[in-house]
Amino acid sequence: MEHYFTDNRHLKENRKEITFRFWCFDYSFITDNGVFSKEAIDYGTQVLLKTICEREELGERILDLGCGYGPVGVVLKKIYPTKAFEMIDVNPRAVQLAKENICRNQLEADVHVSNIYEDLHQESYSDIITNPPIRAGKAVIYTMFEEAYQHLEVGGKLWVVIRKQQGAPSAVKKIKDVFGNCEIIKRDSGYYILEAIK
Incomplete structure (x- = not known):
């Protein structure tokens, strides 16, 4: 089955511009066929962004894994x-x-193709x-958790x-198996924000 977490450049292009306001900033994005949530920034991503920014706990080197067209x-x-x-996607x-x-959006980041962690540009990340790309299946998602x-x-x-x-409950269990911890730090409209610390 074809999905967005794959090389789908053969799909016909249908680019469009969407806008997004978060905190006091306005953002502009170009989206297209074959990418996740092309019509608008999905609610799960919005909850994730809000949770991270409210906690103000990001370190110095961040990996945006499965970045899609780049909202995170x-x-x-x-x-x-x-x-x-560093922003990567397959x-x-x-x-x-x-x-x-x-x-x-007049920013700078290292953006490149990588199949999960196959081609990273840093040795480690904060x-x-x-x-995660749910449609890609549990094997892909669990590899993301395991190798993180x-x-x-x-x-x-x-x-x-x-x-x-x-699959949030099973994801919590899997991440706990890998990290020894996994906290549900936010619940919102059926979305869970999970945090695990190495």
Whole structure:
């Protein structure tokens, strides 16, 4: 089954501009066919962003895992301009859009194609942030959780947004098995924000 967490450049283009206001900033994004939530910034991502910003706990090197067209990396880079952001996705179309959206919003980040953690540019990260691609299946998502541990510095955090009905309880159990801890730090309209610390 085809989904957005794949190389789908053969899909017909249908680019559109969407806008998003978060805190006191306005953002502009170009989206397209074959990327997640192309019509608007999805509610789960909004809850994730709000939770992270309210806690003000990001470290210095952040990995936006499965960045899509870039809403998480773009918004957080604007709010935390001194932090180093690396944004990766397996989908080349999404990565191209993310690069354009970083530029549209007059920001800088390292944006490139990587199949999960296969081609990272840093040895370790203070934070790994993901809205995991549910349609890609449990094997992909659990690999994201399992391998996050080795790519985090000591004290580094994994941040995950996932809906209860799409496997949040089992995700909590899996992350606890890997990290030894996993806290549900926010619940909102069926979305759980999870935090695990290395």
